[in-house]
Amino acid sequence: MSELLPEIPRLYTALAEWMACIVFISLLRKKLFGWKLIIFLGGGLLVQSAFLVLTKDLPIAFWIPSMVVAAGMMFGLIYVTCQITVVEAGYFSIRAFVAAELVASLESQVRFFLLNGERINMTMDILLLFAVYGVVFFLIWLLEKRHITANSHLNIRQGELLSTLLIGMAVFGVSNMSFVSVRTPFSGQYTQEILNIRTLVDLGGYAILYAYHIQLNDLRIKHELKAMQNIFQNQYAQYQQSKESIDIINYKYHDLKNQIIALRAEDNVEKRNAYLKQMENDIKSYEAQNKTGNHVLDTLLTSKNLYCIKHGITLTSVANGALLNHMDVIDITTIFGNALDNAIEYEKKIEDKEKRLIHVSVFSQKGFLVMRFENYFEGKLNLKEGIPKTTKRDKNFHGYGLKSIQYAVQKYDGVVNVVQKDSWFELTILMPVLTPQNK
Structure with missing residues (x-):
């Protein structure tokens, strides 16, 4: 050779x-x-x-x-x-x-x-x-x-x-x-x-x-x-189910109001009047929590809040829902549904119920729409490709919730940022505010 x-x-x-x-x-x-x-x-x-x-x-x-x-x-x-x-x-x-x-x-x-x-x-x-x-x-x-x-x-x-x-x-x-x-x-x-x-x-x-x-x-x-399409569909289906459930609850509250009026017309003791007044205030408080200016966001926040109450999680929100009116319903349900689901899933693992805290804010700042999701976080945040590392066994099927959020946000020329600030996990979404001139 x-x-x-x-x-x-x-x-x-x-x-x-x-x-x-x-x-x-x-x-x-x-x-x-x-x-x-x-x-x-x-x-x-x-x-x-x-x-x-x-x-x-x-x-x-x-x-x-x-x-x-x-x-x-x-x-x-x-x-x-x-x-x-x-x-x-x-x-x-x-x-x-x-x-x-x-x-x-x-x-x-x-x-x-x-x-x-x-x-x-x-x-x-x-x-x-x-x-x-x-x-x-x-x-x-x-x-x-x-x-x-x-x-x-x-x-x-x-x-x-x-x-x-x-x-x-x-x-x-x-x-x-x-x-x-x-x-x-x-x-x-x-x-x-x-x-x-x-x-x-x-x-x-x-x-x-x-x-x-x-x-x-x-x-x-x-x-x-x-996987992301399944997430979109599941979040939208959850929204539809939540909307139907909340409509039923609203009907029940409306009936309850009428019952309170009827009871007050009767010969009631002072203690019963105080009790009924408290019920009426609770109803007003409940209704006030869900008036953000966007019915889709109202439904999502209400349904997630009911779930949080059931599991000992405190969910608070300060949101100008009118800023979301230009967005597609599926995109809103995808962003808020996945972000809240991820936060709720983590908070359920925290033993001290006093620390199970989630806060949602939606506001405009310097011509940008800001959506911020914060939840109490223990330990140190480890990111991989901008996505928190999973502790689940099957690591190949992790992060699709956040990826679906990123996909929805990119449609509006927005960006997604994940950081840890002290004992808080923070997911921030930033996108241009659409005005009648640039819609």
Whole structure:
């Protein structure tokens, strides 16, 4: 084989593997920054290069184990520098390994084609190396950038990792078969043939993995949209049920008023009059709580308040509901329903009922509509991608309530901010106030 093929420098292979890792690391959310990241990446290149150079002259039986170790180093480089799970790191490492094989193979083929197997000086060789590596890796980065963002996770599962691993192993095995033996049905007999097979198989393998990645990304997006649509529908259904229930309660209160009038017309003792007067004041107080200027918000606050009373939670509100009149009913129910549900769910876990506090405010300030949800909070708030980290077992199905709020707010060019202020969790929504001129 050494006579059939030109020697492929191990340093070139190490550089390709390292650059492939850099492509994915640059797109993923990182754990290391600044000098720590630069030093670690530089050390990774040195270790990768030293390992491949030192294993160059090992017997052919050690070739595959050496490649496995090299792939493991790529895994370590991606996992340590990025905020991803072990499974996700394995997934991206396999894709990086196949991409490295493709670029290294393509560079070898271009060099052989241009020089027809003849040797060139080191300067020209290095220029050709960086030209091919730079162009191809930049194209790969552009492709990957379209479907990988630092703020999104594919939630790769073990089955999907296994599928990716099998594809990667098949691509590596078939593309390098000619380097092990030319006496197979899938091997080439001549240098150009062997290089063609390797490059085309690696290209096909990368294309398959890229298409698989797009499919996983589309499935994740569809799953999120379906989950948020279910949340929208559930919140709207809750609103309709609450509206019907509150209408019935209002009818009952109206009847109760008439009963009070009838009782006062009778010969009643002073104590009964005082009791009836108190009932009447309670009714007025109840009615006053639900007059924000927006019937949808009135219904939501009333229904949530009734639920809070049942569970020992104090819900207070100061809201100018008229500011919400330009918003769609579903958007109002989505924002307030999810925000209050999240706050109520947390407050129910607090043992001291005196600390179960929720406050809602809606007001305008400097040309902006402000919706603020505050609830008593114990401990320290940990955010991941702007969403509080969950303590639930199934972490893959977390945060859709807040995501649905963000989706609804974005329709009005608004923003959502989550912070902790002392012992209070604060969710603030800011959006431009629509006037008759800019509606």
